[in-house]
Amino acid sequence: MAQVTIETTQKFLPVLRITLGWMFFSAFVRRVINVPDKLNPQSSLYVGGKILTFLPHAWSPVKGILIWVLENPTLLYDFLITFTALEAIFGLMMILGLFTRLSGFGLALLAWGMGPAAGWLGSTCLDEWQIASVEGAAALMFMLTGSRWLSIDQILHSKYPDGIKIGKIRIPLW
Amino acid sequence: MKTLEIIAIIFMLIVTGVTFGLYQINFQGFTHLTNYSKTPAYDLSGTRLYSNGTLLLNVTRTAGPDTYGGFIVLVQILYPNGTVLYQWTGQQLGMLPQSDIINEFPLHPAKPIHIGNYGVGILAPLGQNFVVKLQVPFHIKPGTYIVRVYDADGQYKAYGTEFQVTVTVS
Helix, strand or coil: CCCCCCCHHHHHHHHHHHHHHHHHHHHHHHHHHHCHHHHCCCCCCCCHHHHHHHHHHCCHHHHHHHHHHHCCHHHHHHHHHHHHHHHHHHHHHHHHCCCHHHHHHHHHHHHHHHHHHHCCCCCCCCHHHHHHHHHHHHHHHHHHHCCCCCCHHHHHHHHCCCCEEECCEEECCC | CHHHHHHHHHHHHHHHHHHHHHHHHHHCCCCCCCCCCCCCEEECCCCEECCCCEEEEEEEEEECCCCCCCEEEEEEEECCCCCEEEEEEHHHHHCCCHHHEEECCCCCCCEEEEECCEEEEEECCCCCEEEEEEECCCCCCCEEEEEEEEECCCCCEECCEECEEEEEEC
8 A cells, every 4th residue: 555644634534424424324224224104105204294394484496396396296206216315325425435525515415405495494403404504514524625534535545546537637536 | 725725715604604594594593583493383375255154264384393283273253353253163173074174285284183073173284285164154244354273372373473364255
């Protein structure tokens, strides 16, 4: 293994990385493994019903989209499956430290995307706002730092220190 | 190094802006803090009353906890001076047939709640918009009336708005 200087800060990034990834990956686990009825449109546990609870104070262009999706059950189902899959993929990538920067960008969009829809909800501690803000900020930080310790990116970096190049542009995936 | 610092500060400002922006827009946290998840609230826009006594009560549940309630336990038609013309209690509302409640969205439907022959009221899930068909057993004179609903907590107002609407019978 080539000698790589890893900054002190990089060594502490896994402290947050795994918890952050689990916040998203566990959503997939809950809906697919723990309680599969959450993705069953016939069940009263169907997570599609959550979208309905977003409506009253969702921001105006988003509200229209939510109503449209709620009135088209197949569209709603496809949306939920896609969202759950993205949470699973990007969440797992964050936990493993695989393409951490890309995962951070994806997770920031997923987290912040909740803000205009569900951001007003939260009976205890402005819950959805806290989720969107903290997870969005943390994820975007990982887009900027990457994570080159206790991660797959660390292995990739040692094997391909120059990263991916398309023409002359270097894509900083790790 | 200079470029790096500028980038770092730009991102710090963007992320902080998102956090503060969501805080202010969703909760008015920097001005008049409002949390719409605390108490149930209802909007009665679209409600219509006819001279033959038919009341099409259009309810949207606009606030309160997302996982439970609210429950409408009293519907009143009032004269403008506040005297009750006619009302339906939880006993009657809870015993309505499901077919008298028309939901806009198929998920989380509003429904009458009763325990045996004891009517409780109408369950109104957060976000649902529905019409309840009610019938006053006499004709109603032309004029202006107020239609009001009460939540199970005994209130007909929350967050500075009342769960009522003015209707005109012609």
